[in-house]
Each structure stands twice: as structure tokens, then as C-alpha cells.
Amino acid sequence: MNKELMEAxxxxxxxxxxxxxxxxxxxxxxxxxxCKNHFGKADNITVQIDRETCDFIVxxxxxxxxxxxxxxxxxxxxxxDDAIQLSKxxxxxxxxxxxxxxxxxxxxxxxxxxxxxxxxxxxxxxxVVYNQFFEKEKDVVTGIVQRYIGRNISxxxxxxxxVLNEAEQVKGEEFKPTERIKVYILEVKxxxxxxxxxxxxxxxxxxxxxxxxxxxxxxxxxxxxxxIAREAGSRTKLAVRTNNPNxxxxxxxxxxxxxxxxxxxxxxxxxxxxxxxxxxxPGNFIQNALSPAKIVAVFADxxxxxxxxxxxxxxxxxxxxxxxxNARLAARLTGYKIDIKSETQAKDAEGFRYxxxxxxxxxxxxxxxxxxxxxxxxxxxxxxAYEGSESKEGAYDDxxxxxxxxGEADYDETDIEEDGYDAETETFDIEEETEA
Numbered sequence: 428m429n430k431e432l433m434e435a436x437x438x439x440x441x442x443x444x445x446x447x448x449x450x451x452x453x454x455x456x457x458x459x460x461x462c463k464n465h466f467g468k469a470d471n472i473t474v475q476i477d478r479e480t481c482d483f484i485v486x487x488x489x490x491x492x493x494x495x496x497x498x499x500x501x502x503x504x505x506x507x508d509d510a511i512q513l514s515k516x517x518x519x520x521x522x523x524x525x526x527x528x529x530x531x532x533x534x535x536x537x538x539x540x541x542x543x544x545x546x547x548x549x550x551x552x553x554x555v556v557y558n559q560f561f562e563k564e565k566d567v568v569t570g571i572v573q574r575y576i577g578r579n580i581s582x583x584x585x586x587x588x589x590v591l592n593e594a595e596q597v598k599g600e601e602f603k604p605t606e607r608i609k610v611y612i613l614e615v616k617x618x619x620x621x622x623x624x625x626x627x628x629x630x631x632x633x634x635x636x637x638x639x640x641x642x643x644x645x646x647x648x649x650x651x652x653x654x655i656a657r658e659a660g661s662r663t664k665l666a667v668r669t670n671n672p673n674x675x676x677x678x679x680x681x682x683x684x685x686x687x688x689x690x691x692x693x694x695x696x697x698x699x700x701x702x703x704x705x706x707x708x709p710g711n712f713i714q715n716a717l718s719p720a721k722i723v724a725v726f727a728d729x730x731x732x733x734x735x736x737x738x739x740x741x742x743x744x745x746x747x748x749x750x751x752x753n754a755r756l757a758a759r760l761t762g763y764k765i766d767i768k769s770e771t772q773a774k775d776a777e778g779f780r781y782x783x784x785x786x787x788x789x790x791x792x793x794x795x796x797x798x799x800x801x802x803x804x805x806x807x808x809x810x811x812a813y814e815g816s817e818s819k820e821g822a823y824d825d826x827x828x829x830x831x832x833x834g835e836a837d838y839d840e841t842d843i844e845e846d847g848y849d850a851e852t853e854t855f856d857i858e859e860e861t862e863a
Contacts, residue, residue: 453547595627629659656759716757720746
């Protein structure tokens, strides 16, 4: 039993994750290569290795001929006299297996055999690493920042290094060497120098995979992520749904006191995340996607994939978002081209009839719940909105109490006389009150 060879194979299998069968094949090929270098050919050479004991034998199969004169090739033929010395059962015209001692190989043949084994081990090691990361393609892994290569970043993923290109980096993110970050594996390429792994920090699937890892309900299928729209480094919108009526899809993603979503926000370096409910009704889905803005009405055309949205005047800027971000992400999330107008704009716009959005085919008003008490912001109702109104305290018209052109007070004497005032004597009659 070859204990040294057995131990070496066990170590390689454990450290490099290369199967013993592959290593046995590499050893067999190396011995055949050594025979070819030593004898010039190896067509009749056979190598056998016992998988249990690691003992191996190399032999050459030669044809038996009658005389030395008939031997044309020493490698493939042998005289009957020499064959009988090896085996008493040798017969002319038959074949005989002659063992070859590996110690007889020269230095060059031995070195070539060694190189064959090493080359096979390197190839298998690269293949194992490639297969390992190919299975993780489109998934999230944790890596350690190594160094900057120009504007790209080299990240150590364990058994292989990945490249984070500048285009896949979030603007404003800076990493320090030895810092741990999560990245999304975009593509794994097999090259002669080993696997080339491309990773990303901007891909929308990164957020999706992070939620799958953080939220148990998503991992077990109770909650499903239907669509996602992302502007890396700024904001992400996520649409979720659940088939279990006892489970709140949005609440499951947010977690207790926001613990789950906050963990993801921290990993994304403060990127804001909006989680909304997915709905089969395009109008309801668009309304949810435009949150936190309040919507008056939505008209969606599923065939054209377009939607017209009416919002209160004071909610227009919130619905559109900073630099149009909210509307842009909502359009990506829903797949609809969204046209947002305020109530005033909708009434005045050509081909954008306000009545179409306030009443359905049965004459019912859309979105009446949007106007419940407390829906409107108090700051929108300023003093100007109450001018001339009697419902607000102190809202009055001073002209009602101004003097006329003659300088006299503008009031009706008859009204005051009814109160006991005598205009001629300019006194009040209070005798009745005194007597009372």
C-alpha cells in the first residue's frame, strides 16, 4: 500500500476540492507521458492504479515473434526466447504483458510526468472555482476590498478575486482596504487564467437578494417581490404581495420598528427604500407606486401601457418628486408611462377632461376617501384662502364698519332705536330695566 500517495491525495481532495478519481486519472496520464518520452511511443502501454491501496503498475503489451530477426520494433515486439523467460506459457503469435519500472525513467521523463500532474491539478482547481461561482451567478456574496486598480476595485471573494467596475459602483461610495461589502455577481467567465468574476453594487437585484436574505417570509415564499425600480445610491421602490390574507406584505418587509429594512438601508449606505403593495388593478398599483403622494384619480390604459394621474394641487411636486424621481421610479415599477397633472391643470388641459377622472361609467365618484377629514394639510389653507369668509375667527370685511363720506357712522338708526335709544335726546331708556 502506497501510504504517501494516499495521504497526498486526501490532502488535495480536502484543500482543493478535487476528487480522487480525477487525481488518479492525472497520475495515469503522467505515467503514459513518461513512457512516451522514454520509449518514443506509448500506444501499447497500460497503467493500472488500485483505488484502495494506491498501488500502481505499468506494463507494455508486446507481440511474440519466432526469431530476433523478425523483431522490427523493440517497443511492440519480443522474441519467443525472451518471452519464455518471462512466462512459460508464451506462444508465438500471442501477446505478453511486460512490466515497466518507473525507476527506469530518465530525469526528463520524470519531470514531464510531474508537470502533467501539476497542470491537471491547476486545471481542476480553476474548474472547481469556476463551477462554485457560476452557481452563485445572479446572487449576493460578501467580499473584502483589496485595492483600487485605476477606477476599478479588486474584491476578494475567498478562492477568487472579483472586479467591481466603475460603471457598477454607486456614486459617492468609497471603500477602504479590508472593508467587507456585499456585491451582486453579474457574470462569471471561464478564462485560461482562471474565472473572471464581474460584480455590481448598482443592480436592482442586489436589493431584492438582500430582502430575500433578511425577510424570512420572502425566503419561504409567503411574500413575493413582484417588481423593483432602483436609482442606486438615492432611492428604491419595491412592490410586494402575499397570498396569505393573515400576512401584511409591507409590514413583513419593514419588520419590528423597521429593523429589517433598516439593516438593508445600512448595507446600502443610507439609500432610501419605499415598499408598496402590488395590485392586479393597474390604477390601484399606480396609486400605490406614487406614494407618499395622495391621488385624486387614475386612468390607466393597459393596451397602450399609459396612465393619466390627477393629484391635488398641493401634492403635485410631491407626486413628481425631486428632479422627477418619484414619477420616474413609479413608471419603472409599474411599466406604465405616467402623465401627472394637478386638478387645476387637468381641468384646463386639452384632451384631459377632469370629468373623466371624477366619475366612472355608473356615475360614481372616484376616490372619495381621499377627501376625508384631515386629509389636506393645514398649511395650505392660509389667510388668503379665507378672505371674506365668516367661518374663520377674525375673518371680516372692515368696510362694513367704516364711516361714510359725510364722516358719520354708517348704521341704521331704526335698528338701534329698537334697543331703547332716543335719537333726539341721545339717551337710552333704562327705566324699564331699573324697575325690573
